[in-house]
Amino acid sequence: MATPSKDNRAHHRNKAASSSPPGSNNEPKGPEGDRAELAADDLIQWKRHIEQVKAELLEQIQGVLGDLLDKAIKESVRSYSSHSRVLPDRVANAAKTNRDHRMEDGKVFMARRSVLDELFEINHIRTIYHMFIAALMVFIISTLAVDYIDQGRLVLEFDLLFYAFGKLPTVLWAWLIMFSYTLAGPYHALTLWGGLYHSSSVPGVLSLGVTLLLGALQACVLGVFPIYVVVRYQLPPASRFIIILEQIRFLMKSYSFIRENVPVIINHKPQKGEAPKFPTFSSYLYFLFCPTLIYRESYPRNPYIRWNYVAVTFAKILGCLFYAYFVLVRLCIPALMNESIQPFSTRTLVLALFHATLPGMLILLLAFFAFLHCWLNAFAEMLRFADxxxxxDWWNSTSFANYYRTWNVVVHDWLYYYGYRDFLWLSRRRFRTAAMLSVFIVSAMVHEYVFTLCFGFFYPVMFCLFAVFGVVFNFTMNDKRKSPVWNIIMWTCLFIGQGVQVCLYCQEWHAQIHCPRTGKSFWELVIPRSWSCN
Structure with missing residues (x-):
């Protein structure tokens, strides 16, 4: 639609000015007045033009949407009429088949971005991120100032950081052994069993033999060997975390690989001279590095790698590492060391707990951002992994049930598909509560196993928080809670829980150093030293 020309608008204005009475507002106002009136007239005409274009577009869109809805209604009516003619027994059989196969549906991968990557495009959210960076700068400046006042020098010392990541060569060769076995063992065991399964006269005996052999290898290489390395070489805490977490990751990856491919091979209908289709070695190798614990032959991939994104993401991981170091050195250790010097009492325990609340929550947020966002996104970008x-958005949760589902989707998917749903399938969907409790117990035991080996002492704080309070909160603060008040309650519980963990683990670490064990009896190993250390 064309807008009126400037000549026509000027002609109408001149005509109106000539017909207006003397002294009215339409008298000529000079060149500047004419330009101002022309600009105002252009703006009015442009607004009218935009409104007309908007009306036309809305009419066109409404027409297209009406056609699409009419088509969808006709197709749904046709589909309903065709299905309504199905015999009742066929309907019942189809419903039963759907119920039987519903448990076999797995996770669907699709190309999508991380939540924080989308949120950081909003200026308000990015400002909160900048506030955390500013807090890191304050930590660095305060540490330099205190060192200069106390010791007269401007040097940042990272002795605790270097100690925590000590003996990295031992970590490297132990990781290479675990990775080499995980790459070769489960894959060749699956191809060996799959090649003989349909031609064997005793497939059950063959399956049992291969299962026992693979189980023994898994127990030796991915079970006993990492524990032996951690204990034998007395690795420091961060190095222990690397070994133990990689041990669990390789166990979960290899189980997913076997679990996804065994039903495919069993259900394969072999033709004459046709061998079952095995997963490719390259897809298994890609799976061992891609940031998911659910095996697929292929995943949605991005067209290219953004190497600048990878570099910035690894820089963020390094920043989070130094951030956590300053939180421990400036906030956590001084407060808890002062409290541990005093005689043990309820007052000192409560003060230590609330002194550790803020550092504990900061460490939780840093661990989430460094690992679940930065580390996984960096590897996803390098491997062009699109999902x-x-x-x-776990921070918006109003229930702990939703928090457990959204905090770590990678691990939750593995527990849901291979723990919860498989338990329901084996029990024919009769014990939902038992399935949920079993997942909680397994998760609690694994968390306690990690903390026990990494810290070098048994103190079941994590197990109690998961297996007791986690179960209670999961059933009491369920998905029916929608009020924002429950979000405040959830955050309050997280603050207190993190304070409990940091407080008790730091006190036990301090007690293990100053009150070493005098023997190696069972009770001395399982009773925390902080209960009796003075």
Whole structure:
């Protein structure tokens, strides 16, 4: 639609000015007045033009949407009429088949970005991120100032950081052994069993033999060997975390690989001279590095790698590492060391707990951002892995049930598909509560196993928080809670829980150093030293 020309608008203005009475507002106002009136007239005409274009577009869109809805209604009516003619027994059989196969449906991967990557495009959210960076700068400046006042020098010392990541060569060769076995063992065991399964006269005996052999290898290489390395070489805490977490990751990856491919091979209908289709070695190798614990032959991939994104993401991981170091050195250790010097009492325990609340919450947020966002996104970018849903908006949760589902989607998917749903399938969907409790117990035991080996002492704080309080909160603060008040309650519980963990683990670490064990009896190993250390 064309707008009126400037000559026509000027002609109408001159005509109106000539017909207006003397002294009215339409008298000529000079060149500047004419230009101002022309600009105002252009703006009015342009607004009218935009409104007309808007009306036309809305009419066109409404027409297209009406056609689409009419088509959808006709197709749904046709589909309903065709299905309504199905015999009742066929309907019942189809419903039963759907119920039987519903448990076999797995996770669907799709190209999507991480939540924080989308949120950081909003200026308000990015400002909160900048506030955390500013807090890191304050930590660095305060540390330099205190060192200069106390010791007269401007040097940042990272002795605790170097100690925590000590003996990295031992970590490297132990990791290479675990990775080499995980790459070769499960894959060749699957291809060996799959090649003989349909031609064997005793497939059950063959399956049992291969299962026992693979189980023994898994127990030796991915079970006993990492524990032996951690204990024999007395690795420091961060190095222990690397070994133990990689041990669990390789166990979960290899189980997913076997679990996804065994039903395919068993259900394969072999033709004459046709061998079952095995997963390719390259897809298994890619799976061992891609940031997911659910095996697929292929995943949605991005067209290219953004190397600048990878570099910035690894820089963020390094920043989070130094951030956590300053939180421990400036906030956590001084407060808890002062409290541990005093005689043990309820007052000192409560003060230590609330002194550790803020550092504990900061460490939780740093661990989430460094690992679940930065580390997984960095590897996803290098491998062009397109599904970046490693977590969801857990911070908006109004229930602990939703928090457990959205905090760590990678691990939750594995527990859901291979723990919860397989338990329901084996029990024919009769014990939902037992399935949920079993997942909680397994998760609690694994968390306690990690902390026990990494810290070098048994103190079941994590197990109690998961297996007791986690179960209670999961059933009491369920998905029916929608009020924002429950979000405040959830955050309050997280603050207190993190304070409990940091407080008790730091006190036990301090007690293990100053009150070493005098013997190696069972009770001395399982009773925390902080209960009796003075």
């Amino acid at each position: 970046r849903m490693f977590y969801k």
